[in-house]
Amino acid sequence: MNNLFKSRVALLYVMSISMVFSFSAWMSLLNNFVIEVASFNGSQIGILQSLREIPGFLAFTVVLAIIFIAQQRLAFLSMILLGMGVFLTGFFPTALGLYITTVIMSVGFHYLETLNQSLSLQWLSKEKAPIILGKITAAKSFTSLVVFVLIYIMMKFYSIEYKYVYAFFGAVTLVVGIISWIMFEHFKDDVIQEKKLKVKKEYWLFYLLTFLAGARRQIFVVFAGFLLVEKFGVDIHNMVSLLFVNAILNMYFAPAIGRFITKFGERKTLRFEYIGLIIVFISYAFVENIYVAYALYVVDHLLFSMAIALKTYFQKIADPKDIASASAVSFTINHIAAVFLPVLLGLVWLYSNSLVFIIGALIAFLSFLLSLLIPEHPNQGFETTLKK
Template identity: 75%
Template sequence: MKKTFITRIFTSKEALLYIMTISMVVSFSAWTSLLNNFTIEVASFDGSQIGILQSLREIPGFLAFTVLLVLAFIAQQRLVYLSIMLLGLGTASTGYFPTAIGLYITTIIMSVGFHYLETLNQSLSLQWIDKNKAPIVLGKLSAAKSFTGLLVFILIYLFMNYLAMEYKYVYLIFGGFTFLLGIFSWYLFTHFKETVIQDKKIRVKKEYWLFYLLTFLSGARRQIFVVFAGFLLVEKFGVDIHNMILLLFVNSILNMYLAPKIGKFIVAFGEKVTLKIEYIGLILVFTSYAFVDNVYFAFALYIIDHLLFSMAIALKTYFQKIANPSDISSASAVSFTINHIAAVFLPAFLGMVWLYSNSLVFIIGAVIAFCSFSLSFLVPNEPQMGYETTLKKERK
C-alpha cells in the first residue's frame, strides 16, 4: 500500500529529529532572547543573580547522565515526548514568577526538559543518521533550528513592538506551543525499534578521552557566550529588547544559509580542519569582546560568535566516527554531563568576576578557546574506531 505524504512524515525517523529540534528551539529561543531584558527590567537582577540563575539552569545538564537511569524504565521516544512537554511547561510559567526564587524554580523545570531532550536528540541523531551523510543532515537540522528561531524572533518582535504584549504572555505562547507539540507527537509518530541495542550503563571510556576533554572545554566556552555576551550588550551598551531580537534575527538568517555549507565543508575537509578554524575564530572573538567599546563592533562579534558555534557539528561527527555504535546513547549522556561540569560553577564564579571586570571574563574565554585549539592537533585526519587520536597508530 502506497504511503501518503502525512503517513511518510509520521513514520520517518528524520522527521522526528526535525520535530525534536523545532520543539527545543521554539521554547528555548523565546526563553533566552527575552531573559536578559526580562531579568533586568522586570526582576531587577544584577550580574551575580544572573550568574546564579544560569548556574542553576545548567545543573540538569550536569545530571544528563541520569537519562540512562530513566531509560531503564521508559523507551527513548517516550522520554523525548515527556522532555518536550516539561520544556514547554517551564517556559510557559517563566513570566508569571518575576522574582529570584520564582525564576530559579521555573528555570530548573525548563532546563530538565531541555537538557534531557538535547541529550536524546544528539543520541538519536548519531544512531539514526548514516556516518557518510551525518555532517550534511546535521547541517540541515541546524538550518531548521535557525529558521524556527527566526520565526520565533519575528513573532516576539511583533508581539512586543506592535501589540505591546507583556513578557509573561509571550513566554506562555511559546511554552504552550512546545507542550502541545509534545502531546501531538506522542500520539501521531510511530514507535521506532532500536537497530543497535544501546548500552544503558553509565560508562566513561578511555578511548573517548579527547572527545570528552574537547566537550568539557566547549561547555565552558559556551557558558561565557550564552551568559555574558548578551548581558554585555544590555548592561554596557543599553541595547533594548527590540534590537536584541533584531540581532538574533540576523544570526538566524546567516545560520540558515551557512549551516548546510558547514556540513559540506566538514565532508570535504574533515573534522580536524573545521575544529581548528572554529577555535582560532573563538580566540579572536573573545579577545575582542574584552576590549570592545563600539556597539556596532559588539554586534558584529556577537554574530560571528554565534556562527562559529555552528561549526561544533564537527565535534559530533568526530565522535560518531570513533564510537562503538552500541556506546552512542551512553556516551552522549556522559558527554552532556561533562559538557556541563564547568557550567554548574562557571557562570556564578564569573558573575562575581564580572562585578570586578567584565573584560577579564572574556579573557578567560579566550584562554579556554586556546586550550581547545591546542588539543585539536590530536584529532586524526580520518578518525575511526580504534584510531581516536593521533597518539594511537592508525588502523589499516
C-alpha cells in the same frame, strides 16, 4: 503524510524545532519578565540561572531513565515537560514559582537536547550526518527568527501580557510533544544501547574538547553580550537586531558547515573553528569600536555552529551501543563549566573585562592544540593520533 510520521529524520526536525520554539521564547522574555513583573533582584536572578543549569549538569541521569523507558518515548516526555514548564512560567510571578517552573522547563529542555543528540548520531549515517545536522541547525535558527517576530508582534501591536505569551509558546511545544507521541512510528533501536553509566578512556579527547567547548560557551553567553551593553551602551533594540542577523546568517551558514565537514573532515573544521575563536576572543579584549564589536559578536556566534564537527567526530569513534550513554556523559561534562565559571570570571571582570576574553582565547588555544590529536580519518579503535 503517513510517510512523514515514519521518517526518523522528520522526527529529529520536529524535536529540534519544538525545543527551540519554546526555549527561545522563555529566554527572550526572561530578563524583562523577572524585573517588570516578578520584581527580581540580582541575587534572585543569579539563583534562577544556577537552578536552570543544574539539570544540564545532571544530564547523565538520562542513562538511568532509559533503563525504564525507551529513548524516543523519553524524548516525547521531555518535549511535554519543556512545554509545560514554559506554559506555567507566566502564571507564577514569584521567586519560588519561577524557581519551580524553571526547573521543570530545564529538565525537559536538557533531557530533550541530550536525547536529540543521541538519537541523531544513532539514526543518521556517518556520511549524511554532517549535512543533515547542518540543515537542522539552520531550521533551528529560522525557528528562533519566527519566535522573535511573533513576540514582537504580540507585545508591540497587541500588548499581550507576559503570561499569555509564555502560555502560547509553551502550549505549542506541549501539544507537538503529545501529537508526536501518538502519530510518529515508535522506532526500534538498531543497536541496543548500553544502560550503564561509563566514562570510557577511549573517548577522552572528545570529553576534554566538550568540556572546553562548554567553558567557551559560558564566556560567550554570559560576557559577550554584557560587554556590548556595559562598554558600548547597546540598547535592547540593537541586541535583538543582532540576534536577528545571527539567526538569518546561521540559516545559510549551518548547511554550508555540514558540506565543509563532509569535504574536509572534522580535524580541519575544528582547527578552523578554534583559530577563529582565538582571534575573536583576543579582539573582544581590546575592541574599542562598536561596529567591530557587532561584527565579533556575529562571527563568534557563527563559529559555534561548527561544533557539529565535534558531534560527528564522536559518531565516528564511538561504539554504536555507547552513543546514548556517552552523549549523556558529554552533556554533563559540557555543563560543568556552567556551574562555576560565570561566578569566577564575574570576579575577574570586576578587575579587568579584557582578562576574561584573554582567558577565553587561552581556552580556544588549548582546544586547538588538542585538535592536533584528531586523526584525518577517525574511527573506532583509531580515536586519536596517539593510537597506532
